[in-house]
Amino acid sequence: MKIRVLYFASLREKLGRAADDLEVPAGATPRAVLDQVLGEKLAQYRAAVAFSVNHEYTPGDRPLSDGDEVAFLPPVSGG
Amino acid sequence: MSVRILIPTPLRAYAAQQASLQAIGPDVRAVLGELTAKYPALQKHLFDDSGKLRSYVNIYKNEEDIRYLQGQGTALAAGDTVSIVPSVAGGSGVAEELPKLSKEEIRRYSRHLIMPEVTLEGQRKLKAARVLLVGTGGLGSPAALYLAAAGVGTLGLVDFDVVDESNLQRQILHGTGDVGRRKVLSAKDSVLSVNPHVNVVLHEVRLTSENALEILKDYDIVADGTDNFPTRYLVNDACVLLGKPNVYGSIFRFEGQASIFGAPGGPCYRCLYPEPPPPGLVPSCAEGGVLGVLPGMIGILQATEVVKLIMGIGEPLVGRLLLYDALGMTFRTLKLRRNPECPVCGDHPSIKELVDYEAFCGIADEPEEDETALTAVELKARLDKGEKLVLLDVREPHEAAIARIEGSRLIPLNDLPGRVSELDSTDSIVAYCHHGLRSASATAFLRSAGFRKVQNLSGGIDHWAVQVDPNLARY
Numbered sequence: 001m002k003i004r005v006l007y008f009a010s011l012r013e014k015l016g017r018a019a020d021d022l023e024v025p026a027g028a029t030p031r032a033v034l035d036q037v038l039g040e041k042l043a044q045y046r047a048a049v050a051f052s053v054n055h056e057y058t059p060g061d062r063p064l065s066d067g068d069e070v071a072f073l074p075p076v077s078g079g
Numbered sequence: 080m081s082v083r084i085l086i087p088t089p090l091r092a093y094a095a096q097q098a099s100l101q102a103i104g105p106d107v108r109a110v111l112g113e114l115t116a117k118y119p120a121l122q123k124h125l126f127d128d129s130g131k132l133r134s135y136v137n138i139y140k141n142e143e144d145i146r147y148l149q150g151q152g153t154a155l156a157a158g159d160t161v162s163i164v165p166s167v168a169g170g171s172g173v174a175e176e177l178p179k180l181s182k183e184e185i186r187r188y189s190r191h192l193i194m195p196e197v198t199l200e201g202q203r204k205l206k207a208a209r210v211l212l213v214g215t216g217g218l219g220s221p222a223a224l225y226l227a228a229a230g231v232g233t234l235g236l237v238d239f240d241v242v243d244e245s246n247l248q249r250q251i252l253h254g255t256g257d258v259g260r261r262k263v264l265s266a267k268d269s270v271l272s273v274n275p276h277v278n279v280v281l282h283e284v285r286l287t288s289e290n291a292l293e294i295l296k297d298y299d300i301v302a303d304g305t306d307n308f309p310t311r312y313l314v315n316d317a318c319v320l321l322g323k324p325n326v327y328g329s330i331f332r333f334e335g336q337a338s339i340f341g342a343p344g345g346p347c348y349r350c351l352y353p354e355p356p357p358p359g360l361v362p363s364c365a366e367g368g369v370l371g372v373l374p375g376m377i378g379i380l381q382a383t384e385v386v387k388l389i390m391g392i393g394e395p396l397v398g399r400l401l402l403y404d405a406l407g408m409t410f411r412t413l414k415l416r417r418n419p420e421c422p423v424c425g426d427h428p429s430i431k432e433l434v435d436y437e438a439f440c441g442i443a444d445e446p447e448e449d450e451t452a453l454t455a456v457e458l459k460a461r462l463d464k465g466e467k468l469v470l471l472d473v474r475e476p477h478e479a480a481i482a483r484i485e486g487s488r489l490i491p492l493n494d495l496p497g498r499v500s501e502l503d504s505t506d507s508i509v510a511y512c513h514h515g516l517r518s519a520s521a522t523a524f525l526r527s528a529g530f531r532k533v534q535n536l537s538g539g540i541d542h543w544a545v546q547v548d549p550n551l552a553r554y
Contacts, residue, residue, distance in 0.1 A: 010331060018407075047354065077311060079219070079374070
């Protein structure tokens with residue numbers, strides 16, 4: 001299935017892009033997609049990112065559906 | 080159909096000191112009627128002369144505000160809980176406590192007063208309100224100026240820092256002449272020059288687990304504009320423990336976030352991020368940079384939400400996270416929910432007092448000393464002796480364009496693994512960056528790759544500019 005992935009804040013900066021259109025296996029979870037995107041190099045982000053699916057905050061283990069928009073949101077501390 | 084009614088502390092004096100009682104009725108109107116029939120003294124605190132619920136009294140059915148249900152017509156079932164929650168302004172929720180406005184104030188706030196959503200009552204709520212701004216930096220600056228202009232009666236300002244030249248690009252409370260001054264003092268001057276009617280209370284301290292509850296308890300609303308994770312978790316937990324709304328804003332480079340945490344029934348910061356990120360993962364403004372106008376937008380969003388909460392108008396940003404992207408000029412909102420498992424605001428909280436937030440965020444008291452690191456003065460002495468050293472600049476090219484040490488080679492830290500073959504492992508290498516952090520990583524990497532004679536320049540090119548070459552630009 002096809003999903004759209006959005007990256008925010010320091011993750012956007014590290015990856016050098018704001019979004020991806022990805023083909024993922026049916027039933028993939030936000031966390032599994034995140035792991036795939038991060039790879040070895042950015043593995044430190046695994047525990048730090050919050051997820052939203054279709055504009056709603058969601059746990060990382062909720063299966064995705066075709067056409068979902070997933071956002072990966074690392075925390076931001078600047079003031 | 081017995082339901083439980085919860086009575087807030089300030090109103091218990093009018094209800095025989097009871098904290099809760101049972102009532103029977105099909106809807107909210109009926110049970111409130113039963114309550115005021117039993118305790119007539121409550122009537123004037125809950126309802127105005129025309130029988131309308133007073134605007135500073137909020138009624139919740141379980142965890143939902145009845146304004147978003149069917150108002151007083153909201154149906155009740157056996158076992159429901161009806162909570163009476165005084166709105167935040169003035170704190171007490173007891174009638175007839177709002178301060179009067181002088182003629183001069185009435186002229187000043189005229190554009191507020193003529194709006195039916197505000198009126199004299201709304202402006203008097205603003206005057207009664209006590210708002211604490213944690214941080215007088217990028218977010219606190221615009222928030223303080225607009226809240227002062229709007230007529231918030233008491234503004235508390237927390238900051239322990241002094242004004243630095245690099246603050247002036249965005250921290251509009253502070254001017255060029257304030258460089259080197261304590262931030263709370265220059266902030267107070269700016270606030271009072273906008274509006275002398277504001278009572279400005281200064282807290283020139285670092286907010287800690289020891290002092291946070293004592294400082295926050297005197298305020299109705301807290302606006303979080305701090306610049307680090309330990310203080311963000313501290314402010315969140317303190318607000319939840321005290322039952323105060325936390326109007327949150329945060330920024331990174333070209334992006335910002337805002338929400339209201341800790342409101343009745345709404346989520347807190349820990350519902351969104353239960354755990355802090357590993358130390359060093361998320362850059363601060365000093366490390367990652369920030370577009371100067373960005374905190375203006377987010378700080379004003381925070382001020383807007385504070386004003387709405389005080390007046391009790393509109394839809395507060397509770398249960399929603401607003402994301403702003405200045406480059407795309409887009410706003411998105413994400414729905415958030417309170418997490419019933421949340422350790423601080425959940426149904427069975429495990430955190431009932433403030434903790435050590437530096438330790439929680441994994442920040443060690445003392446950074447590890449690298450005993451082989453060179454100071455700028457030592458490096459200069461070795462260069463002057465004619466020693467053959469390779470100066471390795473691991474910053475980005477746009478930083479090297481601002482200032483560089485003569486004769487150095489540029490390989491950005493991120494490119495170093497792929498370009499390590501350009502270096503000779505038998506050379507004596509001194510790595511440097513802006514402040515010495517990235518070059519410490521580079522030094523560790525090169526050592527792990529078999530380089531034996533690598534040293535880090537402690538304090539980076541910034542120390543070099545201060546101690547050795549004052550002609551170099553500092554940034």
